[in-house]
Amino acid sequence: DAGVIQSPRHEVTEMGQEVTLRCKPISGHDYLFWYRQTMMRGLELLIYFNNNVPIDDSGMPEDRFSAKMPNASFSTLKIQPSEPRDSAVYFCASQDRMNTEAFFGQGTRLTVV
Amino acid sequence: RKEVEQDPGPFNVPEGATVAFNCTYSNSASQSFFWYRQDCRKEPKLLMSVYSSGNEDGRFTAQLNRASQYISLLIRDSKLSDSATYLCVVKNTGGFKTIFGAGTRLFVKA
Numbered sequence: 144d145a146g147v148i149q150s151p152r153h154e155v156t157e158m159g160q161e162v163t164l165r166c167k168p169i170s171g172h173d174y175l176f177w178y179r180q181t182m183m184r185g186l187e188l189l190i191y192f193n194n195n196v197p198i199d200d201s202g203m204p205e206d207r208f209s210a211k212m213p214n215a216s217f218s219t220l221k222i223q224p225s226e227p228r229d230s231a232v233y234f235c236a237s238q239d240r241m242n243t244e245a246f247f248g249q250g251t252r253l254t255v256v
Numbered sequence: 257r258k259e260v261e262q263d264p265g266p267f268n269v270p271e272g273a274t275v276a277f278n279c280t281y282s283n284s285a286s287q288s289f290f291w292y293r294q295d296c297r298k299e300p301k302l303l304m305s306v307y308s309s310g311n312e313d314g315r316f317t318a319q320l321n322r323a324s325q326y327i328s329l330l331i332r333d334s335k336l337s338d339s340a341t342y343l344c345v346v347k348n349t350g351g352f353k354t355i356f357g358a359g360t361r362l363f364v365k366a
Contacts, residue, residue: 185359
C-alpha cells in the first residue's frame with residue numbers, strides 16, 4: 144500500500160481564494176482524520192470521519208472550513224475564503240480501528256498571502 | 257490549562273546520553289496513550305504505544321502513571337538519529353478524541 148496520499152504537497156494562494164486539500168486514506172481504514180499544525184498551536188485535530196460519516200467536527204475553526212468524505216477512498220478539506228492565518232501544514236491520517244496507530248500523509252503546506 | 261502538556265525543550269544531549277520526557281494530561285478518563293516521533297518537515301509517525309504496565313522497545317521505554325496523570329519516554333544510549341520532535345498522544349474514552357501534545361524537541365550531538 145502506498146500509505147496515505149495527500150495533494151497538493153504545497154499550495155500558495157491569495158487571501159480570499161478557495162483552497163481544496165485532498166486525501167486518499169489507506170485502503171480498508173475506517174477512520175480518517177484532518178489535522179492542522181502550526182508553530183504556535185501545535186497539532187490540532189480539525190475533524191474525523193468513521194465510515195465516511197463526520198463524527199466530530201468540533202475542532203473546525205470556523206464556517207470557512209468544510210470537510211467531506213464522499214467515499215471510502217477520498218476526502219477533501221476546503222477553506223473558503225482563505226485567510227493568512229490559515230497558513231499551516233495540514234495533515235490527513237487514517238487508521239483501521241479506534242485506539243490503534245494512525246498513519247499520516249506527508250501533509251500539505253499551505254501559505255495564504 | 258491544555259489537555260496535554262509537554263516540555264517543549266529543546267533538549268540538547270551528547271551521543272550516548274540518557275534522556276527522559278514527561279507528558280501530563282488533564283482528562284482522567286483518557287484511555288489510550290502513545291508516543292509519536294516527527295522529523296523536521298515530515299509527518300508524525302508512531303514510536304510506541306504506552307501500556308499501563310510500562311513497555312520497552314530497544315533503547316526506548318514508555319511508562320504510564322494514571323494516578324498522577326502523566327506518561328514518560330526514556331531514551332537510553334542516544335543516537336544522532338534520535339534527533340526529532342517527540343509528540344505525546346492521548347485518546348479519550350472510546351477514542352473519540354485524539355489530543356496531541358505540542359512536542360518536545362530533542363537534539364543529539366556528536
